[in-house]
């Protein structure tokens with residue numbers, strides 16, 4: 001589906017990618033040096049003006065810390081792992097700019113961005129409008145996690161399933177649950193995934209204020225620690 005300007009229509013869940021990009025970008029104007037992460041592509045990719053992005057960040061987030069720290073941590077771990085692998089999979093990539101920021105030193109590393117098809121089409125239209133060259137190592141793997149097979153989506157994009165890969169999954173489980181809730185109001189608001197040998201469990205039901213127990217999944221615990229400070 002497209003809007004009246006021919007752009008792919010984004011749902012509220014899709015548009016969280018714009019919010020995440022702006023939250024990451026706000027580190028550039030909110031915080032001093034040294035920067036934890038410099039994402040100079042975030043605002044241009046978001047399609048917002050600088051003024052709109054500043055206003056959005058002021059309205060929604062009192063800190064950019066969680067957003068830049070988890071990306072920086074992930075990219076630092078990837079840098080260490082790169083001696084052992086040539087595949088980086090970004091699940092729910094949204095407007096992630098790793099491949100653009102590292103275009104000059106990707107070398108043999110293939111970057112697989114996975115997200116719902118409308119988001120990827122929207123992002124590719126932004127890249128084109130900005131005149132940005134897509135690195136040859138960047139592969140788009142459209143996939144709706146709730147309805148499609150991730151293995152098939154990755155295989156279609158040239159992923160080597162027998163070769164090692166580094167996988168990131170940042171700021172997605174929460175919105176995945178939100179999407180599920182919108183489309184299927186009767187489904188439970190819990191997500192259970194097995195990553196290697198470690199079960200991963202995120203629960204929207206236990207999050208939030210009002211004396212409810214906080215979700216204990218790794219990402220929520222990390223954010224909880226940050227916000228408690």
Ligand SMILES: C[S@@+](CC[C@H](N)C(=O)[O-])C[C@H]1O[C@@H](n2cnc3c(N)ncnc32)[C@H](O)[C@@H]1O
Pocket residue numbers: 013014015016017020021091092093094095096114115116119143144145146169170171172175176179
């Ligand atoms: C909050 S954004 C985070 C984007 C990126 N990881 C970042 O940190 O900038 C959540 C992303 O998950 C994607 N997403 C949500 N539900 C999805 C689904 N069912 N299938 C594929 N992607 C989904 C959204 O489209 C969005 O890009």
